[in-house]
Amino acid sequence: MSQVIPIRSTDALGCTNTPVISEKGQREVFCGLTGIIWLHRKIQDAFFLVVGSRTCAHLIQSAAGVMIFAEPRFGTAIIDERDLAGIADANDELDRVVSELLARRQDIKLLFLVGSCPSEVIKLDLSRAAERLSRQHMPHTRVLSYSGSGIETTFTQGEDACLAALAQTLPSRTTQGKHLLIVGTLADVVEDQLSALLRKMGIERFDFFPPRRSTALPAIGPETVCVLAQPFLADTAKQLESKGVKRLDAPFPLGAEGTTQWLRVIAQAFAIDNNQFEEATQAPRQRAEQSVARHRTQLQGKSITFLPDSQLEIPLARFVYQELHMKLLEVGTPYLHRQIMALELEQLPSNTRLSEGQSLELQLDRCDADQPDLIVCGLGLANPLEAKGFTTKWSIELVFTPIQGYEQAGDLAALFSRPLARKLKLVA
Numbered sequence: 001m002s003q004v005i006p007i008r009s010t011d012a013l014g015c016t017n018t019p020v021i022s023e024k025g026q027r028e029v030f031c032g033l034t035g036i037i038w039l040h041r042k043i044q045d046a047f048f049l050v051v052g053s054r055t056c057a058h059l060i061q062s063a064a065g066v067m068i069f070a071e072p073r074f075g076t077a078i079i080d081e082r083d084l085a086g087i088a089d090a091n092d093e094l095d096r097v098v099s100e101l102l103a104r105r106q107d108i109k110l111l112f113l114v115g116s117c118p119s120e121v122i123k124l125d126l127s128r129a130a131e132r133l134s135r136q137h138m139p140h141t142r143v144l145s146y147s148g149s150g151i152e153t154t155f156t157q158g159e160d161a162c163l164a165a166l167a168q169t170l171p172s173r174t175t176q177g178k179h180l181l182i183v184g185t186l187a188d189v190v191e192d193q194l195s196a197l198l199r200k201m202g203i204e205r206f207d208f209f210p211p212r213r214s215t216a217l218p219a220i221g222p223e224t225v226c227v228l229a230q231p232f233l234a235d236t237a238k239q240l241e242s243k244g245v246k247r248l249d250a251p252f253p254l255g256a257e258g259t260t261q262w263l264r265v266i267a268q269a270f271a272i273d274n275n276q277f278e279e280a281t282q283a284p285r286q287r288a289e290q291s292v293a294r295h296r297t298q299l300q301g302k303s304i305t306f307l308p309d310s311q312l313e314i315p316l317a318r319f320v321y322q323e324l325h326m327k328l329l330e331v332g333t334p335y336l337h338r339q340i341m342a343l344e345l346e347q348l349p350s351n352t353r354l355s356e357g358q359s360l361e362l363q364l365d366r367c368d369a370d371q372p373d374l375i376v377c378g379l380g381l382a383n384p385l386e387a388k389g390f391t392t393k394w395s396i397e398l399v400f401t402p403i404q405g406y407e408q409a410g411d412l413a414a415l416f417s418r419p420l421a422r423k424l425k426l427v428a
């Protein structure tokens with residue numbers, strides 16, 4: 001049986017003290033509204049009402065690809081010229097739209113008012129609107145608000161803003177005993193696999209946040225500890241910490257090694273015996289290592305650059321370096337949360353070029369100079385880069401595809417090997 005010898009950075013601190021290129025120029029990322037696409041699928045009785053423009057409506061409609069007759073659980077209350085000119089009272093309009101929506105859709109138990117660039121421009125106070133509407137529509141429907149505006153948020157930050165708002169409403173835990181909260185939207189299949197593993201390890205008291213139904217919000221208390229399953233949830237973590245929840249420092253469950261490290265942190269926090277941990281994880285870990293190994297043959301030695309987009313870049317860079325033996329050229333991220341990323345950074349080679357933020361032209365100049373074999377980037381940059389002869393992978397696919405946990409490790413590796421295999425076929 002083939003075994004992966006995890007590569008560690010030769011420097012014990014890896015990239016921890018590596019200087020970071022910080023850029024604040026033109027950036028090429030989605031706004032936080034994009035998070036609605038996976039959040040509305042996860043919380044099955046929630047509705048996301050974007051208070052925005054036709055542009056916002058087009059973004060969500062085309063990205064989610066849902067037919068209108070499918071009664072999707074998101075929509076846009078369009079701010080029109082009369083609202084922008086201050087002729088109409090936007091709050092009255094919003095109350096009317098919400099009342100009509102909730103009268104028609106009795107299945108909505110949680111309504112998010114999602115702020116956008118236009119709602120910010122006209123300074124519409126959505127948190128006050130949410131309080132007012134919640135008073136009106138509770139107990140049937142709770143109304144919360146958060147901002148997905150492109151002025152304030154990028155791409156995955158929308159989920160962070162949404163969960164930070166929802167975290168404020170978590171009930172208090174009354175039962176005794178240590179309790180685990182796994183934070184971040186995961187595909188149902190990934191949750192089911194992780195649940196089975198945790199039970200096998202002997203951990204029974206755990207919840208996922210967000211839950212599949214808003215009526216099943218997990219309760220938290222002084223004995224709750226949380227672990228992030230997604231790396232872009234700094235505000236949510238802060239909100240939970242302010243409610244007395246202790247955050248476990250862990251790498252992210254990507255790949256065989258990342259998943260093992262993530263589970264080991266949980267096992268240690270719950271004082272799980274090492275034999276029991278090994279027994280629970282050994283078989284799935286070996287399966288993951290084997291499925292990753294199939295892609296390593298093709299990818300080892302190939303160079304890769306991550307352009308800043310999803311905030312998954314650093315854990316993904318650790319995975320491709322450690323388990324696929326790829327060569328990291330530049331790892332760019334929109335924001336670098338050093339605390340949350342500490343255990344990931346120390347596993348990257350110390351000579352990795354790290355960048356935070358973006359100055360698009362400068363970054364593309366560096367790509368031209370580096371000539372990476374593969375560039376992971378946002379949708380908007382993929383075509384121009386392909387036209388220049390680069391091979392690309394859309395970072396959005398790494399957000400939409402279930403990639404966490406042992407059983408998905410091979411699929412994760414395939415997301416990196418497929419574009420290179422396609423390129424080879426085109427050249428041949």
Ligand code: SF4
Pocket residue numbers: 031032033052053055056059115116117118148149150151
């Ligand atoms: S929130 Fe702003 S950036 Fe996002 S779609 Fe609407 S107008 Fe565009």
